[in-house]
Each structure stands twice: as structure tokens, then as C-alpha cells.
Amino acid sequence: MDQPKEQSNKPQINIELSEELAEGVYANLVMIAHSPEEFILDFIRVMPGVPKARVKSRVIVTPQHAKRLLRALAENIERYERSHGPIDERQQAGQPITFGGLGGEA
DSSP, X not given: OOOOOOOOSSOOOOXXXXXXXXXXXXXXXXXXXXXXXXXXEEEEEOOTTOSOOEEEEEXXXXXXXXXXXXXXXXXXXXXXXXXXXXXXXXXXXXXXOOXXXXXXXX
């Protein structure tokens, strides 16, 4: 059970989400690089039969924010698995991405 968070004296931030951004961008691969000052996350869409993949979005964050992102993602995965069961990790790092369905040519 989640415990109530303490009220802080930090000012609240109103976050605006445009309709265009609300649609989101699909990515099925992320490449991560870092320097002493930042982490760079390139979200990529790999399509079957296409030898070239395209970066759909690049997000650059500080090391401190990257660590908070890691923690927040882990907490959300834990909640997801409590509700929906374990996530199947058959796709191993370093293996080519495969897509289900019938093969075909255009």
C-alpha cells in the first residue's frame, strides 16, 4: 500500500501537454550514452524489413535526474506487475528484434 507523501513547501508546477505531444511517439529500442554532465536517451523505432532505424526522440537529462528516472521506472514496473502479472523478457539484449506475423513482400 502506498504511504501518503508529506506536504512540502515546494511550489507546484503546472504542466501543459499539447495535443500533438499527447499522442506520443512509438519506440521499440532505446540507446543510452552519457558524459560526466548528462545522460542521452535516444528512442528509436525499428521496423521489420527496413535496414535503417530512425531516432524518433532524444531526451537529455542530468545524472541526478537519470537516477530519479531509474527509480520511478522501477516503481512503476513493480506496480504494473502487481496488477497484470510478470513482464515476459524473452527479448534478450543484443539479439535482433523480431516481429510476429506472416512474412511478405511489397
